[in-house]
Amino acid sequence: MKTLFRVLGVLVAILILLFVGAYLIYNKPLPEGNSGPEADRLANKMMSAVGAENMDQTNILTWTFNGTHHYLWDKKRNLVEVKWRDNQVLLNLDEWEKGKAYEEGNEVTGNELDKKRGKAWEIFCNDSFWFIAPTKVFDEGVERSVVKDEDGNDALLVTYTSGGVTPGDSYLWILDDSGLPKAFRLWVSIIPIGGIKATWEEWESLSTGLKVATNHRLGPVKLPITGTKAGGTFAELSIPNDPFAVIL
Structure with a gap:
């Protein structure tokens, strides 16, 4: 012993x-940067490069994060279906108490319902950020500044002072000449080492004009995004009925 x-x-x-x-x-x-019009100009350049102006007509989005978390997001009505393992959770982000959860097809209630909704909200916040983060740099509570990256080029430092699961996180966007993200460095509460680099690559144009990166590499870890679809209605995505009818 x-x-x-x-x-x-x-x-x-x-x-x-x-x-x-x-x-x-x-x-x-x-790093410390300079805020103001130049930072906003760089942020707008990135937004334009990813087609963020098409978000308004992108009412419905689907994707799978890292092969394990599956999403159907009714962005217009603020409703989300989250699936992982044997779990299915329907979140009504405007009226939390209307959300429902199922495990192996059986509805759960009480404390277990609260746990499932909380877990679904947590992973949705994380996984949707990896999906559409470049479109969120003008959200409420976001601070933007310009700093020089290791190559001497302008990079966009973004800090989220509110919202999400871990407010206070910062990201340094490294962009190509067109403004399309190549990678970002992270200063986040869940990773004790600051400035770790994650790639944004294999960009795909969705049917609505929005562009999304379908692969990320965080050190040796790959974070693929698959099953990406977008549309204005469920019918455009070959979904015949409203999957959120039970929580409206």
Whole structure:
């Protein structure tokens, strides 16, 4: 038993040293930028590059994040269907109490309903950000500034001071000459190392004109986005009936 504890102690010490080493090597301080018209100009350039002006006519969106979380988002009515494993949750984001949840096809109620809705909301906030974050840089509570990236080019620093699950997170957008995102660096509460880089690549134009990146790489981790569809009505997406009728 003493030998086991010694081995575990050595392993813990190694893990701590690896983390400290990674922190010292990769951690970057949050840069300071200049806010104002130039930052807004750069943000508008990115918005234009991804076709954000088409969001108003993109009423319905579907996608799958990392092969495990499946979404049907009625953006116009602020309704979301979230599916993962054996769970299906219908969220009414304007009237929370109307949301319903199902596990293996059976409706859940009480505390379990609250847990399912909370989980669905949490993963929707995360996964929708990876899907349409470039269109959200003028949301309420967002601060924008311009900084120089490692190549000396203008990059857009965006901080979300409110909203979502983890307000206060910051992202440094690295753009190509047209304003299309190539990657961003993250300073977020769930990752202790600041400035980690995630790619935005394999861009796809949806039927409404909105562009979305269908693959991200965060270090060695790939985060693919599949099953992307967009439209103005359910019929355009070959959905015959209103899937949200039970929560209206």
